[in-house]
Amino acid sequence: MKYLKLSGEVVTIFNNQKYTKFINQPLMSHPFHYVVKSKLIRSSESNTQNLIEFEKVFEHDNPIIARRQAFNHYQNYIDVLLEGKGKKYISDIQARRDLFTHIDSGTAQTFSNNKITLDFNDDYDKGIGIYLINDKSVKYKDIDLIAGEKYLIHSIEHFDKRDLIAMIEGLICEKCLYKYYGYNFKGYNSIVDFCKFEFSQFGSRSILKTPFDWFNCKEVMGMK
Numbered sequence: 001m002k003y004l005k006l007s008g009e010v011v012t013i014f015n016n017q018k019y020t021k022f023i024n025q026p027l028m029s030h031p032f033h034y035v036v037k038s039k040l041i042r043s044s045e046s047n048t049q050n051l052i053e054f055e056k057v058f059e060h061d062n063p064i065i066a067r068r069q070a071f072n073h074y075q076n077y078i079d080v081l082l083e084g085k086g087k088k089y090i091s092d093i094q095a096r097r098d099l100f101t102h103i104d105s106g107t108a109q110t111f112s113n114n115k116i117t118l119d120f121n122d123d124y125d126k127g128i129g130i131y132l133i134n135d136k137s138v139k140y141k142d143i144d145l146i147a148g149e150k151y152l153i154h155s156i157e158h159f160d161k162r163d164l165i166a167m168i169e170g171l172i173c174e175k176c177l178y179k180y181y182g183y184n185f186k187g188y189n190s191i192v193d194f195c196k197f198e199f200s201q202f203g204s205r206s207i208l209k210t211p212f213d214w215f216n217c218k219e220v221m222g223m224k
Helices: 063-084 092-098 161-181 214-222
Strands: 004-005 009-014 016-021 033-046 048-060 111-114 116-119 127-134 138-140 143-145 150-157 189-193 204-207
Touching: 004 189, 016 111, 033 063, 048 063, 063 092, 063 127, 063 150, 092 214, 127 161, 138 161, 143 161, 150 161, 161 214
Parallel strands: none
Antiparallel strands: 004 009, 009 016, 033 048, 033 127, 111 116, 127 150, 138 143, 189 204
């Protein structure tokens, strides 16, 4: 008699006959995890940028712990960058103002005629952000959460309205995953009325807390 284990099932082979018994065991201990990713300008000399690039993964059987570790790692980098400028962290919006030179080299150009205006900026890929990576496809209510999807939940970068919409969608998907799997998020819940910030399509939503200051989102979109 042989026993084989195949992704959540036990297969027994006896006298060349196969008998299958499914067991309640997930394919992985964590159905999603977090990544902190950075591409920041350390300094610009002539036409060459000295960049700070890293990517660090945070995984835990309890995803809220991985989330907390990811945000702590992110905040440590923000604090170090601010210290390099002789400043301390006061708020999310103030950190964005103080660290703007780390995401913008000042080389953006605008071209226009009487029909169209085009903005060219080589620094739209610069920033530091926290992402949720979904490891297993599931559906929560009417939302499909696809394996391999990367959801932005917080960052300092060049934002326009589309970027903020993508972050809101990422935060909504994050909350859906916590509710689908029944994970405890006590102390992290936040209700945001997006109608107040020109994102009425989302209404009032329950998301997990981040440092982002929604009351200053217009300034964030206007930073240049």
